[in-house]
Amino acid sequence: MCKDMSPLEKAIQFHGHICPGLLMGVRAAELALEYLQVDLDQDDDLAAIVETNFCGVDAIQAILGCTFGKGNLYFRDYGKIVYTIFSRKKQQAIRIAQRFEALDDPNTKRYLALRFQEQLTTEEEAELEDLLALSFEWIMSQPLERLFHWRQVDVPELNKAEITPSVQCHKCGEGVLKNKAVLTDDSLLCPECRLSMEG
Amino acid sequence: MCEANVYLLKEGREELFMEKVDRIIPGEDNTLFMENIFGERRVAKAAIREMELVHHRIIIEEVSQQQINVGTEIWLDLDTDHGHFHEGEEVRLNLLKGYNMKADLDAVWESPQVILVGQSGRRQADLHLHSHIGHINLGKEADGLIQVYARETGEKELIAKLLVEVGHHHHHEMQHIGLPLEIMPCGYAHARMGENYEVQVLQNGQPLVGVELRATYANTRNRDYPHTMTTDQEGKARLFLTARGNYLFSVSNEETISTFTLVKSF
Ligand SMILES: [Zn+2]
Ligand SMILES: [Zn+2]
Numbered sequence: 001m002c003k004d005m006s007p008l009e010k011a012i013q014f015h016g017h018i019c020p021g022l023l024m025g026v027r028a029a030e031l032a033l034e035y036l037q038v039d040l041d042q043d044d045d046l047a048a049i050v051e052t053n054f055c056g057v058d059a060i061q062a063i064l065g066c067t068f069g070k071g072n073l074y075f076r077d078y079g080k081i082v083y084t085i086f087s088r089k090k091q092q093a094i095r096i097a098q099r100f101e102a103l104d105d106p107n108t109k110r111y112l113a114l115r116f117q118e119q120l121t122t123e124e125e126a127e128l129e130d131l132l133a134l135s136f137e138w139i140m141s142q143p144l145e146r147l148f149h150w151r152q153v154d155v156p157e158l159n160k161a162e163i164t165p166s167v168q169c170h171k172c173g174e175g176v177l178k179n180k181a182v183l184t185d186d187s188l189l190c191p192e193c194r195l196s197m198e199g
Numbered sequence: 200m201c202e203a204n205v206y207l208l209k210e211g212r213e214e215l216f217m218e219k220v221d222r223i224i225p226g227e228d229n230t231l232f233m234e235n236i237f238g239e240r241r242v243a244k245a246a247i248r249e250m251e252l253v254h255h256r257i258i259i260e261e262v263s264q265q266q267i268n269v270g271t272e273i274w275l276d277l278d279t280d281h282g283h284f285h286e287g288e289e290v291r292l293n294l295l296k297g298y299n300m301k302a303d304l305d306a307v308w309e310s311p312q313v314i315l316v317g318q319s320g321r322r323q324a325d326l327h328l329h330s331h332i333g334h335i336n337l338g339k340e341a342d343g344l345i346q347v348y349a350r351e352t353g354e355k356e357l358i359a360k361l362l363v364e365v366g367h368h369h370h371h372e373m374q375h376i377g378l379p380l381e382i383m384p385c386g387y388a389h390a391r392m393g394e395n396y397e398v399q400v401l402q403n404g405q406p407l408v409g410v411e412l413r414a415t416y417a418n419t420r421n422r423d424y425p426h427t428m429t430t431d432q433e434g435k436a437r438l439f440l441t442a443r444g445n446y447l448f449s450v451s452n453e454e455t456i457s458t459f460t461l462v463k464s465f
Contacts, residue, residue: 005465006391006392006393006394008391008392008393009391009392009465012392012443012465013465018441018443026393106224106232106234106240106242107226107232109240110232110240110242122420123244125420126419126420126421126422127230127242127244128420129419129420129421129425130230130421130425131242132441133425133439133441133442134226136393136439136441137439137441140393140439141439
């Protein structure tokens with residue numbers, strides 16, 4: 001990569017498309033950075049608890065560097081667009097919740113309605129593209145308080161992912177973390193093989 | 200009672216489009232957003248033709264694709280999807296003819312010319328026409344920031360302009376070329392999605408106030424230009440960039456149609 005990408009560009013690259021959900025995640029990441037006074041070039045100890053697995057999480061991963069692979073992204077499947085972003089070094093955490101009415105601007109609503117329509121005419125596809133552009137500009141130019149509620153919270157106590165050595169599953173022969181393997185009467189099984197035995 | 204029924208005028212006949220509308224918001228690009236007292240919402244690619252408020256009637260008219268005046272224009276594009284060239288890399292450009300960044304595959308060329316304006320002055324570049332595309336190769340020695348423009352004769356004079364950046368440069372002051380009709384970027388900075396981009400329209404070097412400037416981007420699904428702006432007192436207009444890839448700005452007057460290709464690296 002030759003040129004520094006902006007946070008927004010990084011998020012779009014990572015997510016693969018532009019959509020209102022991703023852009024809301026970009027704004028949430030911007031809020032977290034501002035609130036926690038984090039300079040990503042210096043600090044890399046951010047972590048996030050996300051309560052959704054929708055588009056916006058990709059912005060959190062791409063911009064804040066909180067990813068599944070690094071183990072600093074914790075998923076709580078609550079179906080809520082809520083992100084708790086924290087820095088252990090700074091001992092600070094912010095809980096950001098998307099406002100219920102955040103995306104109620106007419107263009108975004110119409111976009112989302114069309115987006116979930118099964119078939120689109122050529123005109124509707126063009127309209128969808130125009131609506132996305134309008135929604136894009138709208139989301140990026142709203143004051144953060146129009147989009148989110150936020151407050152300071154205690155830095156969550158979380159266990160670091162336990163890393164244990166791998167053992168070999170007696171059935172499929174694949175490696176599996178020792179603490180995930182299941183010991184039966186006569187063999188050591190990976191969770192997958194264990195489940196298929198039951199079924 | 201202050202809501203109205205909206206009628207759509209189609210081939211001379213009025214058709215009820217939406218009942219008891221209490222909100223109409225004109226959007227960009229000839230769209231009207233309507234909401235009625237039942238909370239229903241519709242968007243139409245239409246313009247308001249008449250409002251009979253005493254009779255609670257609003258008549259709108261579809262802005263049909265046929266009404267759009269499709270004029271042929273020319274534009275330049277980089278022959279790379281990378282957004283810029285590296286030092287020592289062969290710099291290749293394409294000259295295209297068509298409309299709304301959709302090349303006309305049957306384009307016929309009359310007398311196209313390509314001129315390079317760099318630190319060492321102006322020179323003509325070789326142009327090789329190959330079917331509908333004009334190929335321009337600036338070689339491997341090109342360096343710095345080069346303004347490239349093309350001219351072609353037609354019903355109107357056609358002008359196209361593009362900036363080529365070779366190597367990485369930080370800040371540049373740029374002079375206009377003095378074309379009869381010219382679109383200049385205001386301040387040379389990397390254009391980014393999610394940010395405003397400002398250009399100035401000049402006629403023989405003088406700002407052109409209150410003219411319509413249009414913008415489109417690569418692979419738009421719109422048949423016509425998706426964005427229309429009007430230049431301000433300084434001949435400037437701004438566009439919030441929301442699409443990936445390159446943008447094309449276009450402006451025209453009686454004699455000329457002039458385009459400027461904004462090259463984005465993302
Ligand atoms: Zn998405
Ligand atoms: Zn197994």
